[in-house]
Amino acid sequence: MTTVERGPVTSEQAARESKLLAGVPTDLLVGGRWVPSSSEERFAVEDPATGLELTTVADAGVEDGAAALDAAVAAQATWGRTAPRERAEVLRRAFDAVVARTDDLALLMTLEMGKSLAESRGEVTYGAEFLRWASEQAAHVAGRYLPAPDGKQRVLVAKKPAGPCLLITPWNFPLAMATRKIAPALAAGCTVVLKPAAETPLTALLFAQVLQEAGVPDGVVNVVPCTRAGDVTGPLIADPRLRKLSFTGSTAVGKQLLKQAADGVLRTSMELGGNAPFLVFEDADLDAAVEGAMLAKLRNGGEACTSANRFYVHSAVAEDFSRRLAERVAAVKVSRGTEDGAQVGPLINEKGRSKVADLVDDAVSRGARVLTGGSRVEGPGYFYAPTVLADVALGSRLLAEEIFGPVAPVATFDTEDEAVALANDTEYGLVAYAYTGSTARALRLVERLETGMLGINTGVISNPAAPFGGVKQSGIGREGGEEGIEEYLETVYAGIADPWG
Ligand code: NAD
DSSP states (O other), X not given: OBXXXXXXXXXXXXXXXXXXXXXSOOSEEETTEEEOOTTOOEEXXXXXXXXXXXXXXXXXXXXXXXXXXXHHHHHHHHHHHSOHHHHHHHHHHXXXXXXXXXXXXXXXXXXXXXXXXXXXXXXXXXXXXXXXXXXXXXXXXXXEEEEOTTSSEEEEEEEEEOOOEEEEOOSSSTTHHHHHHHHHHHXXXXXXXXXXXXXXXXXXXXXXXXXXXXXXXXXXXXXOOOSOHHHHHHHHHHOTTOOEEEEESOHHHHHHHHHHHHHTTOEEEXXXXXXXXXXXXXXXXXXXXXXXXXXXXXXXXXXXXTSEEEEEEETTTHHHHHHHHHHHHHTOOXXXXXXXXXXXXXXXSHHHHHHHHHHHHHHHHTTOXXXXXXXXXXXXXXXXXXXXXXXXXXXXGGGTSOOXXXXXXXXXXXXXXHHHHHHHOSSOOSEEEEEOSOHHHHHHHHHHSOOSEEEXXXXXXXXXXXXXXXXXXXXXXXXXXXXXXXXXXXXXXXXXXXXXX
């Protein structure tokens, strides 16, 4: 096992953390009021860097979920008719308010999720941008009007809010996954019930309070953290008053929700798991490829759906690439996210860490060489040493499953056809990365790779102005870009008799 130095938390830092935690709402937000759960049950939220409890949060039950949907339904008509400009201004104020609370939101995220403060601040910036983007879109929703080709009718196409939405979010981006759904929903005129992940409810609760302060009316955003997710969300999905389900999380849970949604033919958006290939061709700029690999692999400690999961490198440059990547990865500072210069924090929990350890052990048992890392980090918390594996055998589990940790497996290829076949050999299709000096090859890859998103000579592609989402079992629908708001709009067509007679 590797040991990583973890400096003591100073008394100043401890006081800052206690003060922040004391000010964060920990009840449910239903109809504009902060309320305990009807059973009065609460659950603990843990710091994954220490395994210690941070605080407890009200644990919503079935009745609380129902009350939240009642509140969203009650607020729908008024919010849906609120002038688009007014909705835009509420969202713009929310953007400003989130930015103003960057320090608090970032620290809270680091405490409950583990990523470094620098990464958390980056997430606040990224997450806030969805509020600004949606505020800009809110007043630009348009339909169309045209004569039918035979001239006998007029075609009127109108857009209207889909209606009350259930939004279910994961723990890995506690703020951005919430803003990426709430912002377009509100811009479109929908009210929402948010069920954040039980691992990271605090960021969502503080964000909801910020939204209240920014002027989001009562009942428009309701938040129900809970430990029995299926019990609470099942009845809501079955309720005909719910008009939209937007889920971000694992493919396994997404499939269950799709089955439930099928009964009521409920509209769904699904942002599911990934298994991103990272291709490095022989004509790539290797310095840039190593830099991009660091970002694509270690962003969020590897706990990202967009994380590079499999590195396929041309055999002519594989040794050089792996060695340089391993040197960079070995120098990364692993620590509690609040420490100065922290780069990689702990994994979310022991289950997540055991999965990473099992996947690495499997690859090593099939002949992979550990260039750096390859083991748990001793001490409290759920740390795993950032790892680079070379000569990974095809068939190793970690080439097929989401690793969700700081592990970079490198395998080789010899031709573009082979690289494309390897990249596409997965049921997932969220994102792919490719480093190449050839523009023609890059454009061929856009056409050849089965993916919703592609990073060409870049290791980060998330952008509020771009449509985020996957193909195959990585999901249905898009978030952000021009497309994001469409997920929350219904299209109504009216055929109108020829006004000339
Ligand atoms: P998860 O599927 O376990 O949980 C996601 C959310 O669903 C949580 O709020 C959880 O409480 C809830 N949930 C779990 N079981 C449920 C059920 N039966 N009914 C209703 N809700 C239920 O995923 P996770 O571990 O929180 O997040 C990691 C996964 O999310 C990874 O697979 C990752 O790729 C994916 N992810 C995808 C995107 C994307 O945009 N495609 C973004 C971030 C994360």
